[in-house]
Amino acid sequence: MIVPIELVHTQNITYDITIDVLPQLAFDTHVVIVTNPTVSGLHLNRLLAHISAPQLHVVTIPDGETYKTLETVESILNACFEHRLDRKSLLIAFGGGVIGDMTGFAASLYQRGIDFIQIPTTLLSQVDASVGGKTGVNTRYGKNLIGAFYQPKAVYIDPYFLHTLPSREFAAGVAEIVKMAVMFDASYFAFLEKADFRDEETLKEIIKKSVELKAWVVNQDEKEAGIRAVLNYGHTFGHVVENETQYETYLHGEAVAIGMVMANALAVELGLFSQDEARRVKALLQKASLPVEYVIKDVDDFYEHFFLDKKSARGSIKFILPQGLGHHTMLSGLDESMVKKVLHGFGVPQ
Amino acid sequence: MIVPIELVHTQNITYDITIDVLPQLAFDTHVVIVTNPTVSGLHLNRLLAHISAPQLHVVTIPDGETYKTLETVESILNACFEHRLDRKSLLIAFGGGVIGDMTGFAASLYQRGIDFIQIPTTLLSQVDASVGGKTGVNTRYGKNLIGAFYQPKAVYIDPYFLHTLPSREFAAGVAEIVKMAVMFDASYFAFLEKADFRDEETLKEIIKKSVELKAWVVNQDEKEAGIRAVLNYGHTFGHVVENETQYETYLHGEAVAIGMVMANALAVELGLFSQDEARRVKALLQKASLPVEYVIKDVDDFYEHFFLDKKSARGSIKFILPQGLGHHTMLSGLDESMVKKVLHGFGVPQ
Numbered sequence: 001m002i003v004p005i006e007l008v009h010t011q012n013i014t015y016d017i018t019i020d021v022l023p024q025l026a027f028d029t030h031v032v033i034v035t036n037p038t039v040s041g042l043h044l045n046r047l048l049a050h051i052s053a054p055q056l057h058v059v060t061i062p063d064g065e066t067y068k069t070l071e072t073v074e075s076i077l078n079a080c081f082e083h084r085l086d087r088k089s090l091l092i093a094f095g096g097g098v099i100g101d102m103t104g105f106a107a108s109l110y111q112r113g114i115d116f117i118q119i120p121t122t123l124l125s126q127v128d129a130s131v132g133g134k135t136g137v138n139t140r141y142g143k144n145l146i147g148a149f150y151q152p153k154a155v156y157i158d159p160y161f162l163h164t165l166p167s168r169e170f171a172a173g174v175a176e177i178v179k180m181a182v183m184f185d186a187s188y189f190a191f192l193e194k195a196d197f198r199d200e201e202t203l204k205e206i207i208k209k210s211v212e213l214k215a216w217v218v219n220q221d222e223k224e225a226g227i228r229a230v231l232n233y234g235h236t237f238g239h240v241v242e243n244e245t246q247y248e249t250y251l252h253g254e255a256v257a258i259g260m261v262m263a264n265a266l267a268v269e270l271g272l273f274s275q276d277e278a279r280r281v282k283a284l285l286q287k288a289s290l291p292v293e294y295v296i297k298d299v300d301d302f303y304e305h306f307f308l309d310k311k312s313a314r315g316s317i318k319f320i321l322p323q324g325l326g327h328h329t330m331l332s333g334l335d336e337s338m339v340k341k342v343l344h345g346f347g348v349p350q
Numbered sequence: 351m352i353v354p355i356e357l358v359h360t361q362n363i364t365y366d367i368t369i370d371v372l373p374q375l376a377f378d379t380h381v382v383i384v385t386n387p388t389v390s391g392l393h394l395n396r397l398l399a400h401i402s403a404p405q406l407h408v409v410t411i412p413d414g415e416t417y418k419t420l421e422t423v424e425s426i427l428n429a430c431f432e433h434r435l436d437r438k439s440l441l442i443a444f445g446g447g448v449i450g451d452m453t454g455f456a457a458s459l460y461q462r463g464i465d466f467i468q469i470p471t472t473l474l475s476q477v478d479a480s481v482g483g484k485t486g487v488n489t490r491y492g493k494n495l496i497g498a499f500y501q502p503k504a505v506y507i508d509p510y511f512l513h514t515l516p517s518r519e520f521a522a523g524v525a526e527i528v529k530m531a532v533m534f535d536a537s538y539f540a541f542l543e544k545a546d547f548r549d550e551e552t553l554k555e556i557i558k559k560s561v562e563l564k565a566w567v568v569n570q571d572e573k574e575a576g577i578r579a580v581l582n583y584g585h586t587f588g589h590v591v592e593n594e595t596q597y598e599t600y601l602h603g604e605a606v607a608i609g610m611v612m613a614n615a616l617a618v619e620l621g622l623f624s625q626d627e628a629r630r631v632k633a634l635l636q637k638a639s640l641p642v643e644y645v646i647k648d649v650d651d652f653y654e655h656f657f658l659d660k661k662s663a664r665g666s667i668k669f670i671l672p673q674g675l676g677h678h679t680m681l682s683g684l685d686e687s688m689v690k691k692v693l694h695g696f697g698v699p700q
Contacts, residue, residue: 070420074420112485112497146427146462
């Protein structure tokens with residue numbers, strides 16, 4: 001199945017996301033595949049069997065978020081220069097979100113922009129990173145603080161690659177899927193409650209729906225000024241959780257799952273979300289083996305962390321909350337004591 | 351006078367270029383001015399007297415093309431992080447092309463893009479770098495090989511700043527002006543032949559016309575696939591001249607002047623340009639105190655250098671040549687021996 005992505009509002013860009021067994025891909029340009037040792041060890045042979053190009057090189061970069069830096073992007077760029085890529089050349093991102101973000105960023109920078117294709121190998125990158133054109137790296141000041149908006153020429157999502165994905169990483173992808181359903185589509189949420197994520201045809205449908213929803217959001221708001229911020233549901237809290245645990249305890253999607261539970265508690269407190277809806281979201285996350293509990297040791301400190309987030313323009317925190325299943329709202333200027341009351345619900349027992 | 355720039359073909363971007371005494375500028379955001387010690391020493395006080403903002407910082411980076419590197423851009427970005435700029439913040443590029451290229455690049459990268467304004471202080475950056483959105487840095491593999499296409503929110507061109515510009519740098523700006531006239535407008539060329547560049551009102555008219563021509567080109571072709579390549583007239587030869595002289599002997603505009611004389615010789619050889627037209631271009635460049643002579647010591651070596659240029663996609667050289675004054679053509683696949691014959695015209699006497 002193919003999902004056409006049309007970014008027509010601020011750019012005249014269209015490309016296809018193919019959700020199916022990886023087809024045979026023939027290119028007439030110099031191609032560089034960017035991957036990491038893990039993905040390469042498991043799947044590079046399969047990829048190479050599906051690609052033909054007059055010149056083909058593989059660049060391997062270290063695995064993991066730690067290496068999502070400008071230095072690693074420079075090493076990709078230097079490899080491109082050494083292989084004498086020109087403006088017609090193509091990069092292929094073969095891996096998860098880190099590979100996709102850095103390869104897209106490198107493609108945007110090389111000679112001010114060459115084409116790139118994404119072949120995401122994790123559920124998270126298949127449903128999330130493959131749409132939206134956000135590329136970039138982390139800095140010592142925070143995550144994704146340097147980057148570019150840059151769209152791929154095509155995305156190929158083959159669920160086959162998920163067979164070797166560790167179950168925690170699979171679950172982290174489910175967190176982003178649940179996020180889309182809670183924010184935008186109650187019937188999709190109900191479908192997920194009953195779905196068997198391990199059935200490949202079901203999974204393809206789920207990926208397709210999630211990609212369509214994200215494409216619909218991104219097309220309305222490519223530069224994240226408005227509705228795209230809704231995709232940060234669970235992230236405002238989740239980022240603090242990640243930060244407090246030095247990015248070591250939780251995968252991003254796991255932190256987002258906890259963050260959604262926290263956001264839901266705030267929504268319940270505000271009367272935007274029913275107890276039962278919050279319970280259903282929590283149950284779906286648990287069904288996917290995602291963490292839903294987190295003990296906040298110091299509520300004041302947790303609250304202060306909100307202001308380090310780059311989305312808090314000029315110091316005001318913006319909360320993305322569900323307003324009934326399938327609907328969302330953005331609130332800022334919330335009373336500090338009320339937010340802290342909700343946070344205390346996750347605090348150590350007094 | 352104001353030149354409205356409308357980039358409507360691939361992006362919905364419009365901004366104004368104001369060619370006049372710098373107006374009072376009041377911003378309601380955090381502003382960081384990026385400049386170098388030379389410009390700062392001469393003109394920062396004047397700039398500060400014209401700007402108001404709730405928070406204002408000045409970042410000074412070393413002067414010169416040598417420092418046009420990713421490391422310097424990182425230092426600008428780090429200063430932005432230290433000053434806690436957010437997504438609404440603004441960078442102001444205050445200096446020549448190097449400052450403009452790096453500030454625009456940093457603005458494109460910071461949190462995936464914040465606004466920037468250009469206040470160019472050299473004639474070259476006023477007529478050339480202020481339109482087109484090319485930003486970037488040099489690498490050890492070549493010039494401008496890493497960067498982004500990123501447009502400013504506004505450009506303020508105040509000829510006052512040119513009073514302190516060294517005469518060689520002024521002439522280098524004239525070279526780009528002559529380039530535009532030869533490629534696109536014979537009557538503008540005739541006007542330049544009679545013009546007094548040191549008369550401020552005349553100069554404003556000249557800048558305006560040059561900016562309008564460039565905007566017209568860029569609007570047709572924002573990503574340089576077609577007509578924008580015409581702006582490289584004189585550059586294919588000029589880059590080799592710069593490279594052979596280690597970027598030490600000539601300013602970029604001076605090398606372009608020599609490059610135009612060489613391109614014209616090739617155009618004359620091909621019957622595209624008359625001897626008299628070539629003589630008029632040479633005379634105008636000389637009137638502006640630009641170099642028009644260059645001794646090629648090794649024609650074969652000079653020819654090989656063409657292939658190192660990033661514009662030579664897949665190894666074929668594309669020559670941008672005048673086809674009568676005010677008209678242009680692009681030719682590739684020219685016979686090597688014919689090009690070398692023209693180059694021998696600039697070689698050491700046999």
